[in-house]
Amino acid sequence: MFSNLTLIPVLFFLGCLLVIGYYSNLKLKNSENFQKDYFIANRSLGGVVLAMTLVATYGSVSSFVSGPGVAWNLGLGWVVFAAPQIITGFFLLGIVGKKLAVIARRTEAITVIDVMHARYQSAPLSILLSLVLLIFFTAMVVGQFIGGAQIFVAITGLDYKMGLLLFALVTVIYTSSGFKAVVLTDAVCAVLMLVGMFALGAVILHDGGGLEQIMHTLGTLNPDSDGISKQLKPNAGGALPYSLLFSAWLLVGFCTLGLPQSMVRCLSYRNTSDLHRAMLVATIVCGALMIGMTLLGVLARGVVDTLPENGTDAVIPLLIVTHMNPILAGITIIGPLAATMSTVSSLLISASSAIVRDLYLQVKGPEALLSARSNRGFSIFITLALGAVSILLSLYPQDIVVWVNMFAFGGLESAFLWPLVLGLFWSRMNAQGALLGVVMGLGCYILFMVCGFKILAFHNIVVGTTVGLIFSIIGSFLGRGNSEQVMQIFFPHKS
């Protein structure tokens, strides 16, 4: 079953990524403002690359493996849960895309925390947000590495550690070449994610005997009390209550506005027409990938009819191994690997900027920043070191890291959503509001997650963001107003 032929397309793909990394590294040599080049590619991204890097960063290994696996089990109801992502492609770009770009140019910000610092001028807040970002990103990187390695192993038959080292080292090496390498490889990855999806789709439709046949098969499974199959119901026959669907609209829809790994991309594009183009391309690609992959999970039921012994996560790997010839399997597995690597590279470079720039600035003061500008060794070293720590944690998985990863996504949203949105659109918002909102919102979210509290079957993101909003407003009214300087930069039309 396993064949070395499967590895040929994968190795070719990894080689291409290294070449892109090497090429980007050469360009860095003549850099005049190293950090600006290294962390945001000197604000040079075009529209299509901006769109592709957003979608590739957002789409992770779980979009390719776990999500479709759950869809295999629950049916079309799970696609409904992926559907909020039809707005994800344009929402962030449309709401804050331009404001972040304009303000970052005015304040010379190159990280999200830079923008927060310019807005709130609060060292405790900047340090808190940097740490939140660093901890969650590292846990997410480890989670991605583990997930990616598992599917790699399932399909190629390599040893877990070998598989992990192979693609994790490649990812860390090209990421250390900076943001330009990250976004270019992201664009390649996004295209290969689409290719993987189409290959899977073709095999499922062919081996399942066509769409009509598959849907007919699904219609006869698990009939509900009214005789309609649970697989064909929007709430999966009661397994997915509407309060949970409402939560999904926040978690993977509206609140994705609060993901710092997406925000930072708004600091890095070239001009407004690039942003407009990116909104369209990202909407098309994000919706197609997220709805497409989940729908393929549902349809896979027509091909894989019994639950694999390793659970629903094994459905897609099993499908690839048993229904594809080795070369095609090798091309298809690049899809989930690309999803993993593109997410990891973006998180890693952002986490690196949080240490090299944000925490360093807060500890050493602004003078240190000027000298750090030309300090390329330090930036590259931190990126590599963070990568090495993540690889070690993936080789020897710790429960705590796996666990933090589980609520990282909602945690980042709970922490970053209101400081960003209220900070940009509500002139009354101030440092006290932001601090209180982050502490209470993120605190409640983590508390509810840890203790397993639930309110009416809502996901705890609803609690985190609601509490965060209330306390941001309370804090803002308790605290002092913003300085004239902040008002002139952030609200020139309201002062």
Next chain:
Amino acid sequence: MPTRKLSYREKFLVMDREALATFCCALLITLFFWAAIFCFGDSELSLLSFPLWFVLSCLCGYLLSIVGVVILIKRYFVNFDLDEDAKEEQHDVQ
């Protein structure tokens, strides 16, 4: 679309309007999606071998979001120079 020269202050007026338009667009898509689920969630009708509610909420919802973005960028979004600001005019045109 031609690139306009705007002052720093004018950019913010434009950007607030764009953000509002984006939010309304996302809200309309959300309402359309929920309406499709609530109106046809229990119906046995099907289209293209899928249940009707699925085609309307997920597939048409996806197409609607693409149409929505096209309308946003053609009608509401303005191209302006990110790097430079025009001088503020004395008499403001609101």
